[in-house]
Amino acid sequence: MIVVNGESAELEPGETLASVLAGLGLTAQARGVAVAVDGEVVPRARWETFALAEDAHVEVLTAMQGG
């Protein structure tokens, strides 16, 4: 199981960060999006190849009105 934005999800074997993001409707071209896995930023260029661990904690963030 991994956790994506607070929701538990099954991790398919060999699943990358890019495929998890695709599940949220996000491609590598998505504007104003950033991702942290286990408290570390994963740069956009690494989304395609970033392999998720079995208990990965993924936060997918975007712009929100504020401040």
Place this chain on the structure above:
Amino acid sequence: MGVVPEPTGIAATGQRNGAPPDAAPSAGEDALTIAGRTLRSRLLLGTGGFPSLELMAAAIAASGSELVTVALRRVGVDGSRSPQGSLIDVLADAGVELLPNTAGCRTARDAVLTAKLAREAFATDWIKLEVIGDEDTLLPDAPELLRAAEELVDEGFVVLPYTTDDPVLARRLVDVGCQAVMPLGSPIGSGMGVRNPYNISLIREAVDVPVVLDAGVGTASDATIAMELGCDAVMAASAISRAQDPVRMARAMRAAVEAGREARLAGRIPKRRYATASTPEAGTPDFD
């Protein structure tokens, strides 16, 4: 008939009432520079609290602001998209620069990570650093704020910290490399204006980076007072976005900031206990 002691009338570093506090710029060239970036508008706008993105865009245009704040939140939460398109697209169309914030962070660790994510998301090194230490007042947590500021400066960020109106903390923040300080006038969203004008004027004297009054502005006169105290800019969010007519309030804030800036540069008269006639005595007729 002495001059009444008036802390808020004390001018910038080393100067007292009567002397023009700042070098007078040539007309129309009174730009603000933060970390090498030149801004013609001295009003920064927060994007939070607008009922719609359409109204937000109209208020940005009316305000003349060139730098607006955005927050980072989870994808898919209400408000990250809207019928008007994504926030990021609307802001790009408005032609403004983004100032991401770390709103909601309670620790230096969270704020540093949020800043790094903002840099990734918005391709800017600028960060409005907020580390909150109290739920009721949303006042900054000074030790965490300073720690986060130091770390982010080391990581190459241009750090604009939201801070208490404490001149010593402001100086510490500049000592670790912050490129501006953003002291509060009063708690976020309270609309109570500048509660401690004396401290704001002390901060202006204490640091040699831009001072941006952040938080507490409730209406136009609050922004003017901040500028008259020597602030280099004012940030307004709720005061505009939650006004009954946000576009009209944006226009009012723009005029208020300009008026306060002009008054500051003009050099106000000292406050006196008794009247000083503005019409000369000489030539007064005698009707007896």
